[in-house]
Amino acid sequence: MSALLAWINDDYGDGIISRKFFENKITDEQKKIAESLRKKINNEIGSFATIKDAMYDTSTIQNDDMLKARANNARTRALSLQWVEGDAAKAETSFFKINKQGTPLDKTEERLLRERAKPIAIAARSIMRAGTGHKYWSNFESEAVSRIEELSNDLNGQLFSPEIKYPVKTLNLPHGGRSSPISAYNLLMDLIAYIVVGTTSVDDKIYIYKVDDDGSSTIRTLEACIKTMKRLTGNEMASLGLHPAVFFYNSNGRHMDTIFLGMIKAVAKAVRDNDSVFFRNFTNRRVTIEKIFLENKSLLNQANSAIYSAKRVEKWAEFIAKTTDESQFGDDFTQEDILEALDLKGKIIASEVEEVGANFSDSTKSAIFLSESIKAAQKCPLCGGYIQVEKSVSYDHIDAKSNGGNGAVSNIQITHPYCNSLKGSD
Numbered sequence: 493m494s495a496l497l498a499w500i501n502d503d504y505g506d507g508i509i510s511r512k513f514f515e516n517k518i519t520d521e522q523k524k525i526a527e528s529l530r531k532k533i534n535n536e537i538g539s540f541a542t543i544k545d546a547m548y549d550t551s552t553i554q555n556d557d558m559l560k561a562r563a564n565n566a567r568t569r570a571l572s573l574q575w576v577e578g579d580a581a582k583a584e585t586s587f588f589k590i591n592k593q594g595t596p597l598d599k600t601e602e603r604l605l606r607e608r609a610k611p612i613a614i615a616a617r618s619i620m621r622a623g624t625g626h627k628y629w630s631n632f633e634s635e636a637v638s639r640i641e642e643l644s645n646d647l648n649g650q651l652f653s654p655e656i657k658y659p660v661k662t663l664n665l666p667h668g669g670r671s672s673p674i675s676a677y678n679l680l681m682d683l684i685a686y687i688v689v690g691t692t693s694v695d696d697k698i699y700i701y702k703v704d705d706d707g708s709s710t711i712r713t714l715e716a717c718i719k720t721m722k723r724l725t726g727n728e729m730a731s732l733g734l735h736p737a738v739f740f741y742n743s744n745g746r747h748m749d750t751i752f753l754g755m756i757k758a759v760a761k762a763v764r765d766n767d768s769v770f771f772r773n774f775t776n777r778r779v780t781i782e783k784i785f786l787e788n789k790s791l792l793n794q795a796n797s798a799i800y801s802a803k804r805v806e807k808w809a810e811f812i813a814k815t816t817d818e819s820q821f822g823d824d825f826t827q828e829d830i831l832e833a834l835d836l837k838g839k840i841i842a843s844e845v846e847e848v849g850a851n852f853s854d855s856t857k858s859a860i861f862l863s864e865s866i867k868a869a870q871k872c873p874l875c876g877g878y879i880q881v882e883k884s885v886s887y888d889h890i891d892a893k894s895n896g897g898n899g900a901v902s903n904i905q906i907t908h909p910y911c912n913s914l915k916g917s918d
């Protein structure tokens with residue numbers, strides 16, 4: 493029915509109905525997907541408007557047998573609809589039952605619908621839309637509504653801004669990537685679960701999986717997400733200011749969702765446990781850790797595929813914890829050490845073979861941009877790690893103010909916010 497309605501209304505996510513639903517805030521990615529689908533359908537089937545015109549005026553299509561046949565079918569065939577009597581609960585049961593057959597609902601869509609009154613889905617939806625568009629949270633009191641919108645807008649910025657475009661021509665990449673709305677929803681629901689609970693298994697005793705009547709648990713969920721994201725990016729004191737191109741993108745500029753979620757899981761655990769040692773160790777070892785991620789992208793990509801998919805995030809979280817431990821990862825680490833830390837020793841062999849055509853693909857163009865420009869990226873003089881200047885930066889007095897240091901250009905350096913805060917406390 494949805495597919496037919498999209499065709500009849502010529503609305504594949506960018507038409508009049510969609511624009512109203514999303515309050516005109518439709519991403520370029522969504523527009524691109526809608527336009528390519530429209531083109532495909534118009535080429536292979538014809539637009540509904542064409543067929544409808546042909547139904548009423550056959551004189552114009554004498555030479556087009558296919559269109560004539562289609563117009564005839566549209567005129568003579570009926571759709572059978574089934575009516576079920578009952579209340580909303582009955583409709584819901586029927587809906588999920590019907591959508592398990594034929595073309596089943598996408599798993600993420602089903603998850604969003606089933607949990608729609610619970611913080612995990614309300615928060616994912618509000619973050620995705622930066623607190624705008626259709627308001628799944630509009631039943632709450634106005635104070636809760638505006639708090640939800642404010643927090644979601646912040647999180648959307650931390651995760652998805654600026655929107656990524658291919659080929660990649662900027663190092664200002666979003667931490668959370670975003671390839672399609674469905675994959676972003678999946679990422680968001682996992683992210684929330686890893687931050688709040690540390691695992692994605694559903695437990696009805698936990699607040700993100702309980703119906704939210706007044707918005708308070710959605711707010712609590714969003715605040716927990718902000719607390720963890722602030723450690724990864726942003727200008728606030730506790731921010732490690734991780735460079736996404738170093739950690740979360742493969743050499744072709746594609747976002748590595750599982751490595752990103754692994755980092756989220758590791759950092760969120762440290763935040764929940766008040767584990768300041770994790771952040772200190774990470775910073776002390778940052779040059780080596782960044783080398784592991786930046787110089788072994790092809791190996792990490794292969795390793796990711798070799799790990800059983802349900803275990804990937806957990807494996808990367810464990811891996812990140814291991815990289816902060818000097819006894820497990822020396823400064824002269826080898827690729828074998830990486831595979832061993834991932835329990836993949838002997839299971840895969842590092843290789844650089846890839847299939848290439850005659851033209852430069854978006855992947856190739858992105859790869860050359862990323863490898864060249866990261867070389868020129870700013871580094872933090874305190875820890876030696878890369879700085880994503882657009883997102884996370886702190887201005888440090890080289891000679892401290894307390895020592896009489898002044899505000900001259902000669903006495904300023906750009907650092908990670910967290911590194912600067914450590915310097916202050918030492």
Ligand SMILES: [Zn+2]
Nearest residue numbers: 872875908911
């Ligand atoms: Zn630093």
